[in-house]
Amino acid sequence: MSRILRVAAAQSGPIQKADSRPAVVARMIGLLDEAAARKCDLVVFTELALTTFFPRWLMTEQAEIDAFFEREMPNAATRPLFERAAAHGIAMSFGYAELTADGRRFNTAILTGRDGRIVGKYRKVHLPGHSEFDPARSFQHLEKRYFEPGDLGFPVWRALGGILGMCICNDRRWPETWRVLGLQGAELVVLGFNTPAVNSQKAEEGPEQRMFQHRLSLQAGAYQNSTWVVATAKCGVEDGHPLMGGTMIVNPDGEIVAEAKTLEDELVVADCDLDLTRFGKQTVFDFARHRRPEHYSRITSQTGVILPPEE
Amino acid sequence: MSRILRVAAAQSGPIQKADSRPAVVARMIGLLDEAAARKCDLVVFTELALTTFFPRWLMTEQAEIDAFFEREMPNAATRPLFERAAAHGIAMSFGYAELTADGRRFNTAILTGRDGRIVGKYRKVHLPGHSEFDPARSFQHLEKRYFEPGDLGFPVWRALGGILGMCICNDRRWPETWRVLGLQGAELVVLGFNTPAVNSQKAEEGPEQRMFQHRLSLQAGAYQNSTWVVATAKCGVEDGHPLMGGTMIVNPDGEIVAEAKTLEDELVVADCDLDLTRFGKQTVFDFARHRRPEHYSRITSQTGVILPPEE
Numbered sequence: 001m002s003r004i005l006r007v008a009a010a011q012s013g014p015i016q017k018a019d020s021r022p023a024v025v026a027r028m029i030g031l032l033d034e035a036a037a038r039k040c041d042l043v044v045f046t047e048l049a050l051t052t053f054f055p056r057w058l059m060t061e062q063a064e065i066d067a068f069f070e071r072e073m074p075n076a077a078t079r080p081l082f083e084r085a086a087a088h089g090i091a092m093s094f095g096y097a098e099l100t101a102d103g104r105r106f107n108t109a110i111l112t113g114r115d116g117r118i119v120g121k122y123r124k125v126h127l128p129g130h131s132e133f134d135p136a137r138s139f140q141h142l143e144k145r146y147f148e149p150g151d152l153g154f155p156v157w158r159a160l161g162g163i164l165g166m167c168i169c170n171d172r173r174w175p176e177t178w179r180v181l182g183l184q185g186a187e188l189v190v191l192g193f194n195t196p197a198v199n200s201q202k203a204e205e206g207p208e209q210r211m212f213q214h215r216l217s218l219q220a221g222a223y224q225n226s227t228w229v230v231a232t233a234k235c236g237v238e239d240g241h242p243l244m245g246g247t248m249i250v251n252p253d254g255e256i257v258a259e260a261k262t263l264e265d266e267l268v269v270a271d272c273d274l275d276l277t278r279f280g281k282q283t284v285f286d287f288a289r290h291r292r293p294e295h296y297s298r299i300t301s302q303t304g305v306i307l308p309p310e311e
Numbered sequence: 312m313s314r315i316l317r318v319a320a321a322q323s324g325p326i327q328k329a330d331s332r333p334a335v336v337a338r339m340i341g342l343l344d345e346a347a348a349r350k351c352d353l354v355v356f357t358e359l360a361l362t363t364f365f366p367r368w369l370m371t372e373q374a375e376i377d378a379f380f381e382r383e384m385p386n387a388a389t390r391p392l393f394e395r396a397a398a399h400g401i402a403m404s405f406g407y408a409e410l411t412a413d414g415r416r417f418n419t420a421i422l423t424g425r426d427g428r429i430v431g432k433y434r435k436v437h438l439p440g441h442s443e444f445d446p447a448r449s450f451q452h453l454e455k456r457y458f459e460p461g462d463l464g465f466p467v468w469r470a471l472g473g474i475l476g477m478c479i480c481n482d483r484r485w486p487e488t489w490r491v492l493g494l495q496g497a498e499l500v501v502l503g504f505n506t507p508a509v510n511s512q513k514a515e516e517g518p519e520q521r522m523f524q525h526r527l528s529l530q531a532g533a534y535q536n537s538t539w540v541v542a543t544a545k546c547g548v549e550d551g552h553p554l555m556g557g558t559m560i561v562n563p564d565g566e567i568v569a570e571a572k573t574l575e576d577e578l579v580v581a582d583c584d585l586d587l588t589r590f591g592k593q594t595v596f597d598f599a600r601h602r603r604p605e606h607y608s609r610i611t612s613q614t615g616v617i618l619p620p621e622e
Contacts, residue, residue, distance in 0.1 A: 175535055
């Protein structure tokens, strides 16, 4: 049986603070319709796909914060998206700010089957940034304030004839993310990201260097675990703050096979043959033959750096 | 105090089976002299720097195998190299096949101080290839036959005013290598490699793709741990078998700052400011703030892939 999935990374142009959920969902439905016309099996939307990237602001009013969170999924605003996906028979993934019934807050992504039902949920583990206002930064990145770290680990799901995993944005820079997914046989990993085009702590680090490091992280994760990677940006200028693009699909050799051309809503499509993951998994990255966990203990036994003793 | 080290990656052209140890050491001394003239602090030679890459052959005569191994270091053949390095006040690293007094065999690298004394030893952990003759391959890669996996882990050393680590060849493709070094604060990681220019199991994978994956592994390791990387090839056609080049020095942002132009003996030099490692280690890769080992347990608790249950 062929295991070629036609996958669309559905890049999102900017979402302004003033944009309503229905307006955003309408844009997403437009991309779904285009994906259906192009016979896609899976559409990957971005991180925090329903709102502007709100962690750039310090907010102190709880109601103002809560307005960016979803209390259930689907909900009234997103139900039309789920219904359209089911009508097309297209699986999808997208991210949103999750507020649980018991008041916990996560940066979350879900995966749906072709019937529009949610089959998988992931909560972002590697929250970047900080939790208190930092006057030294050119803008804030308060993910550690508004979310707690994900509590679901890095699960994979049998879906669409393959083994799929999810991660979100900053998770892609951490080889631990990819390896934990790879150790479960992941064949296709999907993620969304909102990445500022400049470094808030290093003005000279602009979009070119940041795009290089974004590509590097995705390509290394794909190659070193022999998996497809589908990464979807929210990009363009949001409320005066530029987000870089870089939506792309990477093959299990680490090569970019499709890439966005704009900083707007744009579908990036590739046929992903899941069987192309096999060669790498059976040769250079045959973990069972080559890994040596007896020498990896620091990776799980310590969190931060432990310097060697002074001489 | 300035922590800028001038480092030379001393690429080795091919070493034929017929080449004697003294002839090889003379070439290495020539590169040391050139490095001294260029005021280098550290010279990084390659993996198995003293011989041809012998794991490409199945050998059954023990004496034939033993001829590629060193029983002590320094020994009669290599003592002139140590003496010249000490005379120049240059630290160095090189790899060799190690046969211990109790008959164990490792793919080893050492690090010397400016006085020519050995200050560090590393034994390759990730041995690629196989242990029995494989008729399906276009050539053999019998590292798992001739060596046992390293038993020293991935140590670091305080040397030359910084924190230095070593790995060897295939280790560079494994993010675990880099992370274990990074968790000890490594600021400069040195390695040598002998990488065939074609994949013995996939004829269509030639030097271009392999060079890309080599660069990708080095650049990701450097970026994700905010460390300098110095990688030195043995390259060119050895006994009819082409080895790719790709000697390079990578900065802590993952960018290549110097790269070899030939497939011959060649010095690749860069000034490596160890203080450039600080920004990454204190921000995006501040492990203490951002890592989540509670979700990494598979990395140390399992060796191979464990697939999710069938539905």
